[in-house]
Each structure stands twice: as C-alpha cells, then as structure tokens.
Amino acid sequence: MTGGEIVKVNGTLVNYYFHCKRQCYLFGNRLNLEDNSEEVKIGKAIHEQKAQESKNTEIAIENIRLDKLSGEYLTEIKKSDADVEASKWQLIYYLSVLKSKGIIRKGRLEFAEKNKKDSKVLYVELTEETEKQLQAYLQEIEELLEWDKIPECLNKQKCKKCAYYEYCYI
Ligand code: SF4
Numbered sequence: 001m002t003g004g005e006i007v008k009v010n011g012t013l014v015n016y017y018f019h020c021k022r023q024c025y026l027f028g029n030r031l032n033l034e035d036n037s038e039e040v041k042i043g044k045a046i047h048e049q050k051a052q053e054s055k056n057t058e059i060a061i062e063n064i065r066l067d068k069l070s071g072e073y074l075t076e077i078k079k080s081d082a083d084v085e086a087s088k089w090q091l092i093y094y095l096s097v098l099k100s101k102g103i104i105r106k107g108r109l110e111f112a113e114k115n116k117k118d119s120k121v122l123y124v125e126l127t128e129e130t131e132k133q134l135q136a137y138l139q140e141i142e143e144l145l146e147w148d149k150i151p152e153c154l155n156k157q158k159c160k161k162c163a164y165y166e167y168c169y170i
Contacts, residue, residue: 009141014093017141018086022151073108081111092134095126
C-alpha cells in the first residue's frame, strides 16, 4: 500500500492482528473507516456508560486508553466476547506498557454484552512467557504493516460485523 504513514503499534492494532491481519494492515496504514460503523458506536456507548458508572476513572497513557486502573487490576471493557484471544492480547500489551512505566498490574477483561445482564470476566497476567510471546507478536505486526500488498479477505462470518466489510466486499 502506498501513501499513508504507518502508525506505531498500539493496543488496537494488537487486537486487530488477532481478529484479522487484513484489518490490522488497513488500520495500521491509516485506512480508518471505523467512525461509521454501528458496532463501533455501540462499543463507544457501552464504554461511555461504564466510564460514568466508574466515575470517570478512565485514564490514558501515551496512545493507550485504559478503562480502569485499580491497585491490583487494569480492567478493560469489551462490548462482546466474540474474539476473546484478540481482547486478551490487547490487554497483555497494555499491561506490558504499564510495566515499562513501573506500574505492575494484573489484567481483568469484562465483556459487557448488549442484551445480557451479567458480564463475563476473564483474568490475565503478565508472565515471562506471555511477555516473550507478546514481543514476538509485536515484531510480526511491525512486519505485517510493512507488506507492500494488502492481506487477503478472510471470508468469514465475523466479516459481517467488521467496520471494513464494505471496503472488503462491496
Ligand atoms: S471484513 Fe473481514 S477480511 Fe475485511 S478487514 Fe474485516 S474481518 Fe478482515
């Protein structure tokens, strides 16, 4: 892909890398179509509501947005548990950025599904092994963003909910 400047790896890119390499590539090369996506709007609404409930405890460090940081946990709130692996590695990435700033926390993932009362919670921890694996993934992401060809479409069910659906298929 020509033109745009490549963005620095961030939590969103880590998430997209697991969701779809094409999405990661497009977003990383600044082809951002997300603002019009219904899914993204829903996510933002849940996020805003939760942020209010927790009395605006959301904080931001560098290019990452953190939903809630307590003495023990960094909590991330997701709108669905459709891609747990992607959410998990995004949170591990955040934990690692925090650690580099001397803030050691465990991770707590909360999936606030739209029509369900109870949210599902998952815990992650930064171990030597996960940190090593994360570094390998970050390297892979950087390499992917440098490709001179856009990765192929996935042709999967999850494409229907993706912000890039129209770009990929229409
Ligand atoms: S629509 Fe499918 S192939 Fe295209 S970016 Fe989204 S998940 Fe990837």
